[in-house]
Amino acid sequence: MLEIKDLVKIYDGNVQALKGVSFSVPKGQFLAVIGLSGSGKSTLLRCINRLIEPTSGKIIWHGEDITAASDDELRTIRRRIGMVFQHFNLVLRSNVITNVLSGRLGYVNPLMSLINRFPKKDIEDALIRLDRVGIKDKAYHRADELSGGQQQRVGIARAMIQDPEMILADEPVASLDPVLAHSIMQYLEKLNKEEGVTVLCSLHFLDIVHRYADRVIALNDGIVVFDGLPTEIDDTKFKEIYGKEAERVG
Amino acid sequence: MKNSKSALRSIGLGLAILFALVTYAYGFKVTKVNLEETKSERRQTQLIRILRALAKPDIVEFDKEQVKLEIPFYVPCPEGGFEPEVVDKTIAHFEPEAYCADPGTKMIFRGSNFEPNVKGPINFLPPSGVTLGMGIFETDENGNFEITVTIPRRPETEIQYIETVTSKNVGEPRFTRTAIETWDKIIETVFLALLATTLGTLLAVPLSFFAARNLMKDVTSPIIVVSLNLIAIPIGIVLGGSGATWMRDLSNLIAVNGWVILLSIIVGSVVAYGLFKWAVPPEELEPASGKIRFVRSLTLVLITLISVFVLFMVSKLMIIIGTTASGKLGGFGFLGSFFADIGDILGMIMVLVTALLGAGVLSGIGGKTGNLLLKKFTPQIHRLLGIIFGGIAGVVWFLIIMGGINWVYQINQPLIVRTIPAILGAITGIILGTIYKPKAPVPIGMAVYLISRTIFNVLRSIEALVMAIVFVVWVGIGPFAGSLALALHTIAALAKLYSEQVESIMTGPIEAVSATGANRLQTIVYAVIPQIIPPYISFTMYRWDINVRMSTIIGFAGGGGIGFLLQQNINLLNYRAASVQMLAIAVVVASMDYISSKIRERIV
Structure with a gap:
């Protein structure tokens, strides 16, 4: 069980990336995080394992407060959280x-x-x-x-x-073609379904969200604007998330 | 409107030109540009002489053979005249206008079939056996000469002789002494540069991380932790240093002969390895309890002490083997002395390394204690502890810094050296402890970054030539002083270049590796180092190239290498020898440049 309470991140220069985000993720859920570029998805995921230090708020995981962990404790927390990146970040x-x-x-x-x-x-x-x-x-x-x-x-x-008991995937398929994207998503799905790993995955394409996610959270300008099942995202919701000008593709 | 704008622009341009003119005029004045001198006849001849000498480097020489030709001559003319034998005109020969003359007559001598463009004396040889020089002749491009000489006042009735002497190259060309000396020195120069670069690189690599902004920016700790770190460092240095000294004394005591040394190395290594296996499990899924960790830490201290002891023994063994070998290896004796020297260096740096290790370990323990204190008490007590520890850290470090200053300036007044810095340190520490909230991050990494940057910049701005002067005093005139001076300069220069490379690496891998729970050192080893190896190698090669160039002149300050010869020959006005050295430098620098660019191309 992962609980996020009132998470706020203000970058240098007073840029508010997260403006009080709260939600909780039960163990074993596949949660998709959607939203426009710059809506705070990456910041949110990176705050969870404190690659980015949150300004305020709490992140409780298995009853442990990640935000209050010392360096040593943080390392033992991080080793149980896998992370997958958009640009792979291999050496x-x-x-x-x-x-x-x-x-x-x-x-x-x-x-x-x-x-x-x-x-x-x-x-x-x-x-x-x-x-x-x-x-x-x-x-x-x-x-x-x-x-x-x-x-x-x-x-x-x-x-x-x-x-890992949890995987944070930051747009894992955004730099890949659709065929590869599905094969990568299938690996994550397998981990989630077969080994019960909680997955938090930020995504761009709604068809992928529909296909793999148990639940969707949408961020817009640092605020959760939608929290529900993938099937609940209709055209009105879509416009709320992505803005009035947006057109559905894919 | 438009007109006035362009007028303004013209005025501005005019002023700029005027300003430039004044600047250059002043520049001419202060650099003492003197065109009169360049036109002076005397200076021009000198210049031409030097240029011609420089163009003829003194590299090869021949054995010379003197070729003498004699003709009979009467002074004054005997009665009845004198007719000499007929000379063979197809070989080198010379003839006077007549074979006899009164003393003091001027007479033309003509020679032909000589070597072209040679010089030589024409001498008068009276029967007494002395040689009277009459002049120097010079043959033209066809081997002919013509010279007017005055017949000496040496009247004799007997026959006398006139000779020409020329010298001729015989045998194979061989290298001059200058060339051989230059070869020796240029080899010395290249190796001087190699040693300086190696030493400099070894030290610059770890130091460069401290000067890399992107790595140091995130290093922050609460004030209590920082203070305890700072307080622990000097204690760690003292403990580490004395631990190493004990081990050295112990090793001196035990090392009676080679076999004992060998035995203690083997036993020591086995014990240390066994303890290490026990104390450092390969993988831990659950963090161990405090008690086990404490015992393990003690064991690690013990392992360190044993290792230090073993290394001192290794150093002794190396010295023994090296010294013995150098006597027996003959021409390769230098390999033995090298081995012995490495052993000696190992023994010398062990104390320093252990002291630094002690500082690191104790500072780590200090930090851990700080974190523990932050977990326990209330914020008020945290605040109080921050102020107290901040104050103590301030006192300790101000005293240390003042001690350093006092060592240089020898002030030696207790008030200035102890009391005042202690008070100032306490005040600074207390102020910092008050300003920073107990859990607020103190940017200690940035402080380290700024300090190391400053030190590197200052060191870099001191010319290696100046450093050479200091090292010459310490280790004596010679290439060793030069390589130390260059090494110091190399550390500063490379650390800066390296750290800029670290700053420009991709952040993605660092993010990924630290997300796996790796600690800072692991992150550096796995995410930073693989990325910086190619630029590091390339900069090291580049620096070797620079060091070769610098080492050619470091001899000017007594730092050994070819610069010493070059300066000597310039001072002795021996331009042909200086020219050999300049040629050697040019060849070495050019080939280093070529080789290093080739290697860099292949690696990057």
């Missing part, structure tokens, strides 16, 4: 398996990891995850040799190896 000059293994950094002994030593079990595990996303043969290739779709699969594998 391009490292090989694929190192990128996947970096998902274990919160668990392994810091001293050994500094000299690039991982437990055998983790290496085997990394290969299994890579196999599951279908790119085991690329394990020892450099990440920049991979195509966009393959890179995002590495990103998914990196989140998977964390054994």
Whole structure:
């Protein structure tokens, strides 16, 4: 259970990205976050694992207040939250398996990891995850040799190896073509349905939202303007979310 | 309207031109531009002489053989005249107008079939065996010469001789001493630059992270944590330093011979490794309890001490092996001395490294304590603790800084050196402790960033030549002083260049890696370092290139290398030798430039 209470983020220069966002996500839900670019989706997701420090408000996860966690506590929280990014955020000059293994950094002994030593079990595990996303043969290739779709699969594998209880996906398919987008979404769906991982995923395309999400939250200018089932988004709601000028595509 | 605008513009332009004229006129005056001198006949001859000397570098030479030709001559003419044998006109020969003359007569001598463009004396040889120079002849491009000489006043009845002496190159060309010395020194120069670059790079890499804004910006802590960090650093340095010193003394005590050393290295490593295996589990799913963590920390301290001890032993062993080997390896003895020197360096830096390690560890413990205090008490007590610890940290650091200043200026007055800085430090700390709310983030990272930036900028602005002077005093004249001076300059310059590279890396991977729960050091190793390796290598190569160029002149200040020879030869007006050195520098710099650009191309 994730509870977000009155979350506010004000960036330097008095830009209000989030203006008091509150909602809660039960364990195992697939929640889609939609909204225009700049509506605060990325900020919201990044506040949850405090990649961005919220200005005020509380984020309670399993009864633990993430916003009040010390650096050490935050690391043990973060290692249970996987994250997938729009631009994959792989270390391009490292090989694929190192990128996947970096998902274990919160668990392994810091001293050994500094000299690039991982437990055998983790290496085997990394290969299994890579196999599951279908790119085991690329394990020892450099990440920049991979195509966009393959890179995002590495990103998914990196989140998977964390054994996460929750995944934050920040527009995971926005830089991919529709076919690849569905294959990536299916991996997230699988994690959600088979392993009960809570997924918070910001998305642009409503057809993807309809297809995968259990529930939708829409943000507009830092405020939750819709919270309900994907099927409830009709044309009126759509215009409320995306503005009067918006046309439905896809 | 439009007209007045363009008029204004014209006036502005006119003023700008006038201003430029005045500026350049003044520039001519202060740089003492003197066109009269450039036209002076005397200066021009000198200039031409020097240019010609520089154009003829003294690289190869030949063995010379003197070729002498003699003709008989009577002074004055004997009765009945004198007819010499017929000379062979197809080979080198010379003839006077007549083979006898009265003393003091002027006479023309003509020679032909000599080597073209050679110079040599024409001498008069009386029977007494002395040589009287009559003049210097110079052959033209066909090997002919003509010279008018005065016959000396040496009347004799006997036959006398006149000779020409020319010298001729024989055998294979060989390198001059200048060329050989230059070769030695240029090798020294390249290696001087290599050592300086290596040392500089080793230190600049870690330091560059402190000067990278994007990494340091996010490093913030509450005031209590910062204060405790600061208080713990000097304590850590003292503890680490004394721990290392004990281990050194212990190793001195135990190290009676090579076998004992070897044995203690093996035993020490095995024990340290075993303890490490126990204390540092590969992976932890649940954070361990406080008690276990405490025992583990103690074990880590023990492991560190054992490792320091082992390293001191390794250093001793290396010195023993190296010294023994250098005696037996003959021509490769330098490999043995190198090994021994590395061992010596290891022993020398161990204390320093352990002191720094101690500072790091204790500062970490201080920080943890601070966080713990923040968890426990009420905000009022937090506030009080912030003020108290802030005050103590202020006192400690003001005293340390003042101690440094006092060491330089030798003020030695307790009031100025102790009391006043202690009071000022306490006030500063208390003010900061009051301003910052207990949990508000203090931008300690930015403070470190600004301080390191400032230090690098100051160091960078001091020419390596000036640094060389200081190091010459410390380690004596020679390439070692030069490489230390260049290394120091390299640290500052590279740290700045490197840190700018760190600032321009992609933030995505950093975000991703820190989102997995990695700590700051892990984030640097996994997300930052892979991105900066290519630019680091490229900048290091570039710096080596610069260091080769700088090391060619560091010898001017006694820093060894080719600059020493160059300066000497310029001062001795030995331009042909100086020219060899300049040529060598040009060749080395050009080839370094080429090689480094090739390597950079391949890596980046």
